[in-house]
Amino acid sequence: MDDTTLLMIPGPTTVPKRVLDAMSQPIINHRGAEYGEFLGETTAMMSEVFQTDNDSYLLTGSGTSAMETAVANIVEKGDKVINIVSGKFGERLQQLTEVFGGESIEITVPWGQAVDPAEVKRVVEENDDAKAVTLVHNESSTAVVNPIKEVGDIMKDYDTLFVVDTVSSLAGDTVKVDDFGLDICLTGSQKCIAAPPGMAAITIGDDAWNVIDNVDSPTYYLNLKKMKKSGDKVPPQTPYTPNVSMTYAMNEALSMVLEEGLDARIKRHHTGAEATRQAAKALGLELFAREGDYSNTLTAIKMPEGVTDDQLRGTMRNKYNIELAGGQDHLKGNIFRIGHMGITGLPELAATFTCLEMTLKEFGFDFDAGAGVAALEDVYLKNA
Ligand SMILES: Cc1ncc(COP(=O)(O)O)c(C=O)c1O
Known part of the structure; x- marks a missing residue:
C-alpha cells in the first residue's frame, strides 16, 4: 500500500x-x-x-x-x-x-x-x-x-x-x-x-x-x-x-x-450510502442486506457470478490502488463491502465506481459504461 x-x-x-x-x-x-x-x-x-x-x-x-x-x-x-x-x-x-x-x-x-x-x-x-x-x-x-x-x-x-x-x-x-x-x-x-x-x-x-x-x-x-x-x-x-x-x-x-455539524455529516453519509446502492444496482449488482435494513456507512454487495473475490478485489487493489473489503466468515468470497465513512464523498465514490466498472468489464460483464457513475451523480444532484 x-x-x-x-x-x-x-x-x-x-x-x-x-x-x-x-x-x-x-x-x-x-x-x-x-x-x-x-x-x-x-x-x-x-x-x-x-x-x-x-x-x-x-x-x-x-x-x-x-x-x-x-x-x-x-x-x-x-x-x-x-x-x-x-x-x-x-x-x-x-x-x-x-x-x-x-x-x-x-x-x-x-x-x-x-x-x-x-x-x-x-x-x-x-x-x-x-x-x-x-x-x-x-x-x-x-x-x-x-x-x-x-x-x-x-x-x-x-x-x-x-x-x-x-x-x-x-x-x-x-x-x-x-x-x-x-x-x-x-x-x-x-x-x-x-x-x-x-x-x-x-x-x-x-x-x-x-x-x-x-x-x-x-x-x-x-x-x-x-x-x-x-x-x-x-x-x-x-x-x-x-x-x-x-x-x-x-x-x-x-x-x-x-x-461540519452532526446533522450535516449524517446527511452526507446517508447520501453516500444511497448513491452507492443506486450505482451498484445500475451495474446490475445485487445488495446483500435486506431492503430497508441498509447501513448508512457501508454497503455489502453480492459477488457477481463468474468472478472471484481475488479477481475483483485483487484487480481493484493491484491495478487501481483502491481497497475494498471482503466478506467475513461464511460470507467470505460471497460479498464485497464498500465503506463510505468519514470524509469519503463523491470524488472517492466516483473513482471507486469508475474502476469497479473497468474491473467488471475486464471480467466480461455487460452494462452501459458510466452507468454506475451516472447513478451516483443523480443521487448527489438530488441531495445537493
Ligand atoms: C461494528 C463494529 N464493532 C466493533 C469493531 C471492532 O473494532 P476494532 O477492530 O477497532 O477493534 C468493529 C470493527 O470493524 C466494528 O465494525
Missing part, C-alpha cells in the same frame, strides 16, 4: 491532513495541567458527538477494547445477558459475555437483516432478570443498521441495561445516547470519526454506574471505576499513560465533526 491508496473499506478510513498534522505536535507530560485540560476538552467533544450529558472516556485501544470494557465491568459469573447476534460484531459481544462468565441468551438474527424490536421485547420480558442487552448499531460484517432507537424505547420499561456498539456508526448515522436511552455506548476512532485506528471511547449513564459500582470486575487496565476516579480529577487524567498523539488526533477529528 502506498499513500495514494484509496481506502474504501469500513475502517480505517482516510484521515484528513489536519488530523495527521495535529498528531505531529510535541509529546507533553500526560500528568501536567496542559494535557489534562486538553483531555477534558476532547472528552467533552466526545460526549457532544454521543449526544449525551454523561461523561465519556477515551481508551488506548481499538474498538474491541471498548467492547471488552463494557462487558467486563458489568458482567459477573452467572449473570444473564441478552446478546443480539446478527453478524460478526454481535457475536463478539456474545463471546465477551461468555469470557467474563455470563450466561448468554442469544437473539439470533439472520445475517443481512436487522433485529425486530418486538422480538427483543419478548425476550426481555421472558428474562427480566437479565443484566443487559447488547446490540451492534451498525453491523459492519453485513452492512445492516439495527433499530437502536426503537429497542431503546422498549428498554426504558426495564431495569436491564442497554449496551450499544456504535463503532461503525457514530458521526455517520444517528446516535442519541440520552434520547434513545443507551446506558453504555462505545465507539472507535478509525471509522466515521476519521481519526487513525488505536483509540476507542465509551460513555456510561447513571443506571450503568449503579451496576458497575456493585460489580467486582476482574479487569485491571480496562477498569471503569479507575477510569472514573482519574477522569473526575480537575483537570481530568487517565489511570495509565494515554496515547498523547492519538488524543491530539481525536481532538482534531472531533472538531472537524462538530464544525
Whole structure:
C-alpha cells in the first residue's frame, strides 16, 4: 500500500491532513495541567458527538477494547445477558459475555437483516432478570443498521441495561445516547470519526454506574471505576499513560465533526450510502442486506457470478490502488463491502465506481459504461 491508496473499506478510513498534522505536535507530560485540560476538552467533544450529558472516556485501544470494557465491568459469573447476534460484531459481544462468565441468551438474527424490536421485547420480558442487552448499531460484517432507537424505547420499561456498539456508526448515522436511552455506548476512532485506528471511547449513564459500582470486575487496565476516579480529577487524567498523539488526533477529528455539524455529516453519509446502492444496482449488482435494513456507512454487495473475490478485489487493489473489503466468515468470497465513512464523498465514490466498472468489464460483464457513475451523480444532484 502506498499513500495514494484509496481506502474504501469500513475502517480505517482516510484521515484528513489536519488530523495527521495535529498528531505531529510535541509529546507533553500526560500528568501536567496542559494535557489534562486538553483531555477534558476532547472528552467533552466526545460526549457532544454521543449526544449525551454523561461523561465519556477515551481508551488506548481499538474498538474491541471498548467492547471488552463494557462487558467486563458489568458482567459477573452467572449473570444473564441478552446478546443480539446478527453478524460478526454481535457475536463478539456474545463471546465477551461468555469470557467474563455470563450466561448468554442469544437473539439470533439472520445475517443481512436487522433485529425486530418486538422480538427483543419478548425476550426481555421472558428474562427480566437479565443484566443487559447488547446490540451492534451498525453491523459492519453485513452492512445492516439495527433499530437502536426503537429497542431503546422498549428498554426504558426495564431495569436491564442497554449496551450499544456504535463503532461503525457514530458521526455517520444517528446516535442519541440520552434520547434513545443507551446506558453504555462505545465507539472507535478509525471509522466515521476519521481519526487513525488505536483509540476507542465509551460513555456510561447513571443506571450503568449503579451496576458497575456493585460489580467486582476482574479487569485491571480496562477498569471503569479507575477510569472514573482519574477522569473526575480537575483537570481530568487517565489511570495509565494515554496515547498523547492519538488524543491530539481525536481532538482534531472531533472538531472537524462538530464544525461540519452532526446533522450535516449524517446527511452526507446517508447520501453516500444511497448513491452507492443506486450505482451498484445500475451495474446490475445485487445488495446483500435486506431492503430497508441498509447501513448508512457501508454497503455489502453480492459477488457477481463468474468472478472471484481475488479477481475483483485483487484487480481493484493491484491495478487501481483502491481497497475494498471482503466478506467475513461464511460470507467470505460471497460479498464485497464498500465503506463510505468519514470524509469519503463523491470524488472517492466516483473513482471507486469508475474502476469497479473497468474491473467488471475486464471480467466480461455487460452494462452501459458510466452507468454506475451516472447513478451516483443523480443521487448527489438530488441531495445537493
Ligand atoms: C461494528 C463494529 N464493532 C466493533 C469493531 C471492532 O473494532 P476494532 O477492530 O477497532 O477493534 C468493529 C470493527 O470493524 C466494528 O465494525
